[in-house]
Amino acid sequence: MLELGCGDAGNLVPMALALPGASFVGVDVAVGATFRGQGLVDALGLDNVTLVSQSIADWWPEPASFDYVIAHGVYSWVPADERDDLLAICREALAEGGVAYVSYNALPGGRLREALRDMLLFHTAELTDLGLRVAQARALLHFLAEGTPDHEFGALVRRQAERLLAHSDASLVHDELAPFNEAVYFYEFAAHAAGHSLQYLAEADFFEMQIGAASEPAAKALLGVDDPVRREQYLDFLKARMFRQTLLCRAELEIDRTPRPAVLEGLAVSTQAASPAPTAQWLSRARPARR
Numbered sequence: 589m590l591e592l593g594c595g596d597a598g599n600l601v602p603m604a605l606a607l608p609g610a611s612f613v614g615v616d617v618a619v620g621a622t623f624r625g626q627g628l629v630d631a632l633g634l635d636n637v638t639l640v641s642q643s644i645a646d647w648w649p650e651p652a653s654f655d656y657v658i659a660h661g662v663y664s665w666v667p668a669d670e671r672d673d674l675l676a677i678c679r680e681a682l683a684e685g686g687v688a689y690v691s692y693n694a695l696p697g698g699r700l701r702e703a704l705r706d707m708l709l710f711h712t713a714e715l716t717d718l719g720l721r722v723a724q725a726r727a728l729l730h731f732l733a734e735g736t737p738d739h740e741f742g743a744l745v746r747r748q749a750e751r752l753l754a755h756s757d758a759s760l761v762h763d764e765l766a767p768f769n770e771a772v773y774f775y776e777f778a779a780h781a782a783g784h785s786l787q788y789l790a791e792a793d794f795f796e797m798q799i800g801a802a803s804e805p806a807a808k809a810l811l812g813v814d815d816p817v818r819r820e821q822y823l824d825f826l827k828a829r830m831f832r833q834t835l836l837c838r839a840e841l842e843i844d845r846t847p848r849p850a851v852l853e854g855l856a857v858s859t860q861a862a863s864p865a866p867t868a869q870w871l872s873r874a875r876p877a878r879r
């Protein structure tokens with residue numbers, strides 16, 4: 589597995605620990621982050637992780653050398669030429685049946701995010717000290733959350749300000765105050781991927797592809813759209829989607845999109861669900877005595 593923009597290897601290290609037979613490569617331009625990641629790799633004695641301190645603009649993989657490529661929190665936050673590099677690397681790196689995961693801010697929901705970002709950038713434009721910028725960003729968010737009249741667009745701004753106030757300082761710096769933060773329509777992302785001979789496979793979160801929440805007529809209309817990219821685009825309009833985690837594969841592969849129970853048989857499943865301990869008290873509540 590390859591991760592582009594791996595940060596301090598927070599995604600790779602747990603996978604490398606869990607899958608000692610697999611190898612992991614992470615690339616990140618931030619030397620401090622890969623240095624911290626390397627510290628973790630060394631402390632855990634992992635011999636299946638390689639971290640590279642380089643920009644994706646200067647790094648190139650062996651062809652078809654990875655089964656999986658992930659780029660989480662990178663695509664929307666880098667300039668256009670690096671977005672291009674990112675997809676070019678995905679294509680070059682992917683083995684024939686390989687899958688790439690790319691997350692990005694999506695439109696139309698991203699417009700609301702952009703409105704708040706514009707306000708935050710305006711308010712913090714004169715500040716160079718990062719700590720001060722974050723403090724002032726929070727001050728503006730409080731101003732909006734507490735002062736925006738609760739009607740029409742104002743209600744949306746207020747709710748978004750409240751949501752952002754719950755985010756960590758690191759996330760405010762990376763997402764809202766970052767020099768680049770470009771949301772794209774799904775059809776634009778799919779076209780960009782197609783330009784690199786990659787095609788849309790699915791969303792990483794299967795639930796996000798469901799049309800269950802749409803009204804019956806809307807769901808029927810969506811089901812009538814054959815092209816999966818167009819259908820997902822209309823779904824984004826309905827959901828006012830803000831964020832996507834899209835899976836891509838090589839464009840020349842033929843995808844069977846029909847969900848069938850038999851497909852699940854070859855897959856591994858994990859869940860956070862825990863069964864309650866079968867205590868006598870629990871059993872007696874589950875099976876009340878017959879009269």
Ligand SMILES: C[S@@+](CC[C@H](N)C(=O)[O-])C[C@H]1O[C@@H](n2cnc3c(N)ncnc32)[C@H](O)[C@@H]1O
Nearest residue numbers: 593594595615616617618642643644660661662
């Ligand atoms: C939000 S962090 C995501 C880190 C990690 N993927 C995660 O999910 O926790 C984005 C990372 O992309 C890295 N990045 C930005 N531009 C890059 C570039 N041109 N080449 C490599 N890494 C880059 C940043 O240094 C940062 O570590």
